[in-house]
Amino acid sequence: MTPDRWLVTLLGLGLIGFIVWFFWLKRSTGQRAAETSSGYQEAMILVKGGYTPDTIVVRAGKPVRLNFRREETASCSEKVIFADFNKSADLPTGQLVSVELLPKQPGEFGFACPMGMFRGRLIVE
Amino acid sequence: MTAPGHAARPQVPHAKSAPVAPKAQHIELRVGGMTCPHCPPRVEEALRKVDGVSHVHVSLAEGIAHVSFDPGRAAVADLIRGIRGSGYSAATAKTRIPIANMHCSSCVMRIELGLGMTPGVVKAEASSLTNAVDVEYVPEKTTLAALKSAIERAGYRVAEPRIEPGAEALEPEELAQQQEYALLMRKFWFAAAISVPVMALSYPDLISGLREWMPMGSDTRRAVWALLGVLSLPVLVWSGSQFYTGMWDALKHRAANMHTLIAIGITAAYLYSVVAVAMPELFPRMELAEVFWDVSTVVVALVVLGLALEIKAKGRTSEAIKKLIGLQAKTARVLRDGKEVDLPVEEVVAGDTVIVRPGDKIPVDGELLEGSSAVDESMITGESIPVEKRAGDEVIGSTLNKTGSFKFRATKVGKDTALANIIRMVKDAQGSKAPIQRVVDTVSGYFVPAVMILAILAFIAWYDFGPEPRIVFATIVLVTTLIIACPCALGLATPTSLTVGIGKGAENGILIRSGDALQSSEKLDTVILDKTGTITRGEPALTDVVAPKAQSEDEVLRLAASLERGSEHPLGEAIVKGADARKLALKDAKGFAAIPGHGVSGRIDDHDVLLGNAKLMRDRGIAIENLVPDWERLANEGKTPMFVGIDGKPGGLVAVADTVKPDSKVAIAALKRLGLEVVMLTGDNQRTAKAIAAEVGVDRVLAEVLPEDKAHEVQKLQLEGKAVGMVGDGINDAPALSQADVGFAIGTGTDVAIEASDVTLIKGSLMGVVTAIEISKATMGNVRQNLVGAFGYNVLGIPVAMGLLYPFFGVLLSPLIAAAAMAFSSVTVVTNANRLRFFEPRRLSS
Numbered sequence: 001m002t003p004d005r006w007l008v009t010l011l012g013l014g015l016i017g018f019i020v021w022f023f024w025l026k027r028s029t030g031q032r033a034a035e036t037s038s039g040y041q042e043a044m045i046l047v048k049g050g051y052t053p054d055t056i057v058v059r060a061g062k063p064v065r066l067n068f069r070r071e072e073t074a075s076c077s078e079k080v081i082f083a084d085f086n087k088s089a090d091l092p093t094g095q096l097v098s099v100e101l102l103p104k105q106p107g108e109f110g111f112a113c114p115m116g117m118f119r120g121r122l123i124v125e
Numbered sequence: 126m127t128a129p130g131h132a133a134r135p136q137v138p139h140a141k142s143a144p145v146a147p148k149a150q151h152i153e154l155r156v157g158g159m160t161c162p163h164c165p166p167r168v169e170e171a172l173r174k175v176d177g178v179s180h181v182h183v184s185l186a187e188g189i190a191h192v193s194f195d196p197g198r199a200a201v202a203d204l205i206r207g208i209r210g211s212g213y214s215a216a217t218a219k220t221r222i223p224i225a226n227m228h229c230s231s232c233v234m235r236i237e238l239g240l241g242m243t244p245g246v247v248k249a250e251a252s253s254l255t256n257a258v259d260v261e262y263v264p265e266k267t268t269l270a271a272l273k274s275a276i277e278r279a280g281y282r283v284a285e286p287r288i289e290p291g292a293e294a295l296e297p298e299e300l301a302q303q304q305e306y307a308l309l310m311r312k313f314w315f316a317a318a319i320s321v322p323v324m325a326l327s328y329p330d331l332i333s334g335l336r337e338w339m340p341m342g343s344d345t346r347r348a349v350w351a352l353l354g355v356l357s358l359p360v361l362v363w364s365g366s367q368f369y370t371g372m373w374d375a376l377k378h379r380a381a382n383m384h385t386l387i388a389i390g391i392t393a394a395y396l397y398s399v400v401a402v403a404m405p406e407l408f409p410r411m412e413l414a415e416v417f418w419d420v421s422t423v424v425v426a427l428v429v430l431g432l433a434l435e436i437k438a439k440g441r442t443s444e445a446i447k448k449l450i451g452l453q454a455k456t457a458r459v460l461r462d463g464k465e466v467d468l469p470v471e472e473v474v475a476g477d478t479v480i481v482r483p484g485d486k487i488p489v490d491g492e493l494l495e496g497s498s499a500v501d502e503s504m505i506t507g508e509s510i511p512v513e514k515r516a517g518d519e520v521i522g523s524t525l526n527k528t529g530s531f532k533f534r535a536t537k538v539g540k541d542t543a544l545a546n547i548i549r550m551v552k553d554a555q556g557s558k559a560p561i562q563r564v565v566d567t568v569s570g571y572f573v574p575a576v577m578i579l580a581i582l583a584f585i586a587w588y589d590f591g592p593e594p595r596i597v598f599a600t601i602v603l604v605t606t607l608i609i610a611c612p613c614a615l616g617l618a619t620p621t622s623l624t625v626g627i628g629k630g631a632e633n634g635i636l637i638r639s640g641d642a643l644q645s646s647e648k649l650d651t652v653i654l655d656k657t658g659t660i661t662r663g664e665p666a667l668t669d670v671v672a673p674k675a676q677s678e679d680e681v682l683r684l685a686a687s688l689e690r691g692s693e694h695p696l697g698e699a700i701v702k703g704a705d706a707r708k709l710a711l712k713d714a715k716g717f718a719a720i721p722g723h724g725v726s727g728r729i730d731d732h733d734v735l736l737g738n739a740k741l742m743r744d745r746g747i748a749i750e751n752l753v754p755d756w757e758r759l760a761n762e763g764k765t766p767m768f769v770g771i772d773g774k775p776g777g778l779v780a781v782a783d784t785v786k787p788d789s790k791v792a793i794a795a796l797k798r799l800g801l802e803v804v805m806l807t808g809d810n811q812r813t814a815k816a817i818a819a820e821v822g823v824d825r826v827l828a829e830v831l832p833e834d835k836a837h838e839v840q841k842l843q844l845e846g847k848a849v850g851m852v853g854d855g856i857n858d859a860p861a862l863s864q865a866d867v868g869f870a871i872g873t874g875t876d877v878a879i880e881a882s883d884v885t886l887i888k889g890s891l892m893g894v895v896t897a898i899e900i901s902k903a904t905m906g907n908v909r910q911n912l913v914g915a916f917g918y919n920v921l922g923i924p925v926a927m928g929l930l931y932p933f934f935g936v937l938l939s940p941l942i943a944a945a946a947m948a949f950s951s952v953t954v955v956t957n958a959n960r961l962r963f964f965e966p967r968r969l970s971s
Contacts (some may be wrong), residue, residue, distance in 0.1 A: 004367075005589045012585040016578050023379055023574040049374015062132070072374070073305050075381075076616075080234025081556050083563075086639055092300055096256065115616025117567040118384045 030055030030123055033064060039067040040100075047080070047091055049070050051111075051120035059122045064101045070094070077113045082122075084109040131511055149179050149193045151266055152201065155181065155216035155476050156190050156208055164213070171211030175203050183373035188476075199261050204245045217247050218264045218474040222272065223257040225284035232281065239279030244266060246275075253305075256284070265461055270923055299447075303441055309433035312364040316426035317358050323353050324419040341407075350402045350416050355397075357418040360513025361391060365425040381573035383612050387428055389577070390607035394420040394940065397600050409598070415597060416941075423728040424944040425533050431948025435613070438955035442621050444962065445628025446555070447632050452504050455715070457488035459924065460532075468691040477535045481526045489522040489538045500524050505543060506634045506888040527752040528774060547887075548738050550638065551631045555624045559640030566847055572612050575922065580606040583927040591928075598928070600936045601940060609943035610919060611953040618911035620960035626904030631963050634887040635897045642883035645867045648848050652894065653827075655853035656807035656814065659891065660793075660821055661942075663854075666697055667703025668764055671755045671778035681777035683709045689727045690714065696765065697725075699781045724767070735770035742768045742775070749775050763809070763816030783817075790821045792891035795967070797822075799898055802847075804922060806830055806838060806861075835861035850895055869894050897968040911954050918950050930947050949967040 031053040033041035040063050046052040047070035058064045066100075068080055070091040081088045082101060089099045103109070103124040112119045156168055159727060165183035168190055172181045183190045192204055208215040215289035224236065233251040236258050238564070240249035245266025257476065260272055273283045284531050326349055329335035338344035368391070371384025398416035402409065403681030405414035460478040470488045473479065481487055487500065499511035502524045511527050520533050522542040539545065558566075580603050587599035614703050625642050630637045638645050657663050670678040686704030689697035690711055704711060714727035723744075724737015735745060739756075742749045747770045749756075754777055759766040764782035768775070796803050803822040807814045807830065814828035835853075839861050842849045851858065851865030854872075862882050863867030870882030871889050886893030928942055932938040 001589065008588045009585050012581045016581055019574050019577055019581075020237070023381060026379060049371065050376070050378030050380055054378055075299055079556055081558060083558040084551070086557050086641075088553055090552070090556075110566075112566065114620040115613065116562075116569045117377075117380070117612070118616075119380070119618060 004036070013113075030057045030121070031106045033066075035058075035062075038097060039063065042067065044069065046122070047077050047118070050118050054120040055123060056092045057118070057123045057125065058103060060103050063104060064122070066099045068099065070090045070097075076115050076117050079114050080111055081114060082109065082111045082120075131479065138443070144544045145254050152192070152204070153265075154190045154201075154204060154208065154263065155265075156188055157214035157216055157476075159183075159185055159188060159213060167211050168208060168213055171207045172204060175199050175207040178204070178207075181410045195245070198637075198911060201245050201266050202692050205247045206265065215263075215477050216474060217261050217688045218472070219261050220269065220272075220278065220471070221257050221259050223241045223284040224251070224276065225282040227251070227281060235279050236276060236281055239275050240272065243271065244276040246272070259878040264472060264477075264645050267467065268948055288537055289785065297438070298582050300792045302436055306433055306436045309436070310897055313426055313430045313433060316360045316364040316422055316429060318498065319356055320419065320422040320426050323357055323422050325769075326350075326353055326579060327416055347402060350398075350418075353416065353418045354398060354402060357422050359532060360422045360425050361395060364429055365391060365413065365421075368425075368428075368631050368856060374863065375906045381577065383573070385573055385611075386607045386610055387424065388755055390604045390940070391421040391424050391899070393607070394424075396603045402767045417600070420940045423941050427941075427944040427948045428608075431952055434948075434952045435617075435955055437622065441959050441962070442955070443555070443628065445625075445632050446548065446551055449544065449551065452537040452544060454486040454488040454523060454886070458482075458485075463719045471539065473535050473538050475535055475541075478532055478916060479535055480530070480532050482530045483526060483528055485526050487520050487522055487524050487533075489531040489535045490542045491520055491522075491535045491537070493520055493531055493533045496529055498529030498531050498848050499527045501527055505547070508634070508890075510666060531634075547818055548630065550885075551627060553639055554627045554639050554642075557623075557641065557904075559623060559644045559908065560605055561644060561905075561912070562640065565615055565619060565912065569612055569615050570809060572610075574614065576607065576610040576612075579923060579927060587928060592669075598937070601937065602928045604925070604940050605940045606742075606923060609922045609926040609938070609947055611915070611947045611950045614915035614918060616910075617917045617951055617954045617958075619908050621627045621955050622904055622907040624960060625961040626907070626964075629904075629961060630900050631898060633892050633893075633896050633900075633966055635899065635900065636885040636887065638883045638885070642867055643901045643904055645848070646850065646884065646898050647905045649801060649806060649850040649867060649898065651802045651842055652850045652852060653806050653842065653861075654793075654823070654866070654891070655835070655851075655858050656805055656809065656817060657783060658889075659852050660789045660805065660817065661785050663783065665697050665699040665765070666784045667706075668784065669759055669766070669778070669780040670703075670767075671752070671759075671780075673751060673755075673775075673777065678777070679709060680899060681769050681771075682707065682713065682779060684729055684732060684734045685713045685767075685770060685779050686777075687719070687942055688714050688725055688734050688736050689728045692719075692725065696767070696781050700779055702778075703781075733770075733772050733861075734776075736767055736779075739768060743772055745773070747773060747775055751775060752778055761812060761816065763813035779799075785817065785821055785892065786816060789813075789891050792895050793822050795892070795895040799895065801850075801898075804842070806835060806853075808832060809971045832857060833860075836864040838922045838955060839864045850894070852891070852897075892966075899966060900964065903961060907953050911957055914957070915950065916948075922946060 001016055030041065033043040033056055036042050037051045042065045044067045049089045056066065068091050070077055073093055077091065077124050079088055079090055085101050087099060087101060089097050091097050108123065109122045110119060111122060113116050132529040161164060162185060165185050168183045169181045172178055172192055174189060177195040178192060179195065180193040181190065190208065194204065203214045205217065222601055236251040237249045240246050240258065240260055243262045246260060247263065248261040249258055262272065276283055285523055296928045302384045325332065331340050339349055369786050371382060372388040375382050375385060393418040398418050401414040401416055408414045431709065452469050452487060456467050457473045458465055458480045459468050460480065466482060473489050477706045479488060493514050493516050496515055500514050500520060501511045502521055503509050505521050505524060523544045583606050584603040587602050588595050593596045604678045623643065626643060627637050654660050667759060669772060670682045672678045672681045686709065687700045689700045711731050714729050717725065717727040720737065720741060721727050723741040724735065725734045735741060739749060749768055752768060752775055756766045764780040766778050766780040769777050769779060793803050797893060803823050804825045804827060805814065805818050807829045808827055811828045811967045814826050818826045839849055839851055850867045850869060851861050852869040852871065854870065862870060868882045869884045869886060872885050873885055884897050925939050928937055
């Protein structure tokens with residue numbers, strides 16, 4: 001092996017390590033939904049290239065209202081699906097769309113766009 | 126106009142107002158919850174207590190309070206509060222109006238104040254979170270237009286369109302899709318136009334003339350190539366902009382998608398070319414200093430074209446829901462204050478009297494008050510024959526009135542109508558996931574980073590062990606691998622087919638609740654049919670009349686029916702209906718008497734008529750021996766025969782039975798043909814059950830099942846290892862429906878939102894079960910084709926792109942071909958899903 005080959009190999013493997021760490025190993029801790037006077041646990045979620053924040057922490061047994069605002073036109077994100085709750089909502093660009101859920105059991109529930117490219121998590125405690 | 130203090134009170138154009146001296150105003154308020162004669166006085170008393178009220182009259186029959194009041198001292202809202210305080214409800218309309226320019230918290234108050242001063246407004250609540258105001262108002266007193274102008278007077282703009290679930294929601298979305306498509310096509314044409322000269326001039330060695338004009342290593346070639354690089358840049362920056370923004374947005378969320386792959390691929394190709402032109406001396410040999418501008422531009426052009434075609438194709442997948450939304454009536458002719466007014470359909474409130482003329486669309490759900498007509502309900506139920514409607518019948522909003530004029534009372538409006546429920550259910554179902562999708566989701570979560578890793582591994586392998594020029598091969602392989610991978614095809618495979626399949630169901634009057642229900646329906650091997658209301662009509666009808674001697678059948682029936690005319694017993698009603706159907710003139714019975722547990726007696730046209738069981742006849746000394754064989758025959762057929770005695774002699778028999786729906790037999794045969802075991806479940810005795818089962822062709826019968834044991838019977842079959850579908854009505858059979866793997870609820874008319882069911886058949890026919898299973902089979906088959914295609918494409922394409930074939934066959938994929946393959950793989954998936962649009966339910970004859 002010539003030195004340039006060693007260099008390319010090491011750089012490549014380093015890059016692979018970075019990809020694994022960046023996409024798979026690091027996870028966000030999440031944001032706790034605020035409780036409003038009406039008894040809802042509310043959170044705003046921005047839809048642009050992903051969900052911001054993408055991890056929402058709520059308490060079980062209390063209704064949750066997630067207010068989505070989509071600020072892009074990519075067709076992937078035109079819908080958000082809560083598969084575990086059998087709920088979905090259309091997200092027209094620029095409009096605020098509320099999704100209401102009642103998490104009964106603690107656990108981690110994913111939400112995503114129909115193609116699964118955007119993902120978020122609802123952590124129920 | 127927003128100045129407080131002495132500003133004139135805003136006047137609503139439609140409302141009666143008192144411009145000068147305080148003059149009594151009159152209003153009619155609809156009061157709900159008044160069930161008994163002592164209710165109106167309570168409401169009247171409560172209203173009289175309101176300051177400024179001069180005269181009150183509450184009518185129980187109309188359910189309306191007529192109130193005269195001094196608008197200077199009392200507002201309509203006070204009256205409403207008065208009614209509510211007395212324990213009754215006041216019918217008001219609620220609406221949400223979005224505001225375009227609500228920026229500060231003081232806006233909330235100004236909007237609420239502006240609306241609060243409008244006559245007829247009961248409550249206004251604005252919220253800066255939703256950027257909308259929720260208004261409760263009395264529809265007799267104001268209109269939506271008046272509310273909007275009140276908001277405008279307060280200095281705000283109403284955002285159009287209104288955020289209402291249902292009707293208008295899709296239109297802006299469609300517009301956005303069209304704009305997106307047009308933009309992508311512009312980007313494509315630009316990229317394509319640049320690609321042509323870029324491609325030609327990138328391979329001068331292949332074209333004679335060019336080869337001589339710009340030989341390898343010459344300054345001309347370098348200059349031309351540098352120019353091409355400049356020319357290609359706008360293709361990347363503009364036509365390919367969505368790849369970079371998409372990659373960046375995803376990276377911020379530690380995610381990667383198709384955009385990431387394409388962006389890295391085209392950038393790698395571009396940067397290599399920049400180095401080759403700017404610093405050719407870095408390369409050991411001249412032929413290595415090649416450019417790949419064409420790769421960047423052609424990939425952008427092809428992938429952008431693919432995206433555009435995908436948008437077009439995806440638009441077609443939701444055609445069914447667009448059709449449903451298009452069914453909504455726009456206006457309604459309503460009686461308000463005794464006058465006929467045309468209103469936008471959003472303003473119709475429950476309790477309104479709506480007038481429908483021939484050819485009109487029925488605007489909302491309701492109950493027919495007067496008049497009669499034939500109504501075409503095919504758009505909702507899929508039933509093509511118009512349905513006769515008379516007073517008391519239910520009418521469904523968005524169906525088409527054919528022949529007569531009628532008035533009906535609106536019962537469900539806005540988002541509560543059957544159509545709105547159907548739209549919402551279909552949308553939810555289309556957005557739900559089939560279990561099969563979970564696998565795909567797991568894969569696609571790892572897919573893109575995995576492809577990036579594979580591309581890097583391929584680069585290393587080619588650089589370390591590949592043939593010369595290694596750096597060129599390694600770069601080509603890296604770019605090709607990144608570009609050929611198509612996460613979109615994987616992601617699109619299931620949802621597009623589900624959208625089309627569930628939409629197809631809705632077109633045929635079948636509401637499939639979720640992807641789960643669709644996938645489970647396909648796997649059913651046993652179908653349990655509840656007898657009453659499912660196989661049969663669920664109400665008794667006259668089936669046989671036996672008249673052995675002397676009397677004619679019609680005479681026996683006429684006497685029996687005349688006797689039962691006053692009866693409220695369902696069997697009696699069936700006899701009367703049967704006589705009506707034969708157009709017999711019925712008389713009133715004199716001396717009518719019911720003999721509990723035995724029958725009825727009375728005198729008609731100088732005849733003493735008896736109707737009842739054998740014991741009644743024997744008690745009255747009537748010899749019925751001759752009729753007994755016929756009685757037994759009818760009883761064995763599962764019918765309920767009754768003796769008729771005339772003037773102390775045996776007159777004949779009338780038999781009543783729950784009759785089988787006309788298409789039950791055909792549907793059961795079709796279910797069997799689909800390979801399903803059909804089981805009938807009923808509370809009837811064995812004899813009746815067997816008779817019906819034989820008539821419709823069911824082999825297995827579970828008779829004498831108590832209603833509460835139905836779910837248990839379903840479970841028993843499931844324990845036999847069967848995937849069980851249960852068909853029944855949504856109310857009595859709810860536990861059994863939810864116990865079954867798939868619950869099919871037979872619904873009729875407007876109660877479509879049957880909770881316990883996985884599938885709702887709007888048209889009360891068993892054929893719907895057949896169609897639902899056929900749709901599920903077609904859709905799941907389509908999903909599997911898509912998944913096999915998408916997985917297969919990636920599983921085969923990626924290794925080929927990595928150069929796995931090269932050591933054996935010397936074949937290496939061009940990045941240009943990879944781009945074409947990638948662009949068209951996702952279009953193919955969507956197009957395949959669209960094939961489902963041509964699904965036609967089989968129309969089976971016997």
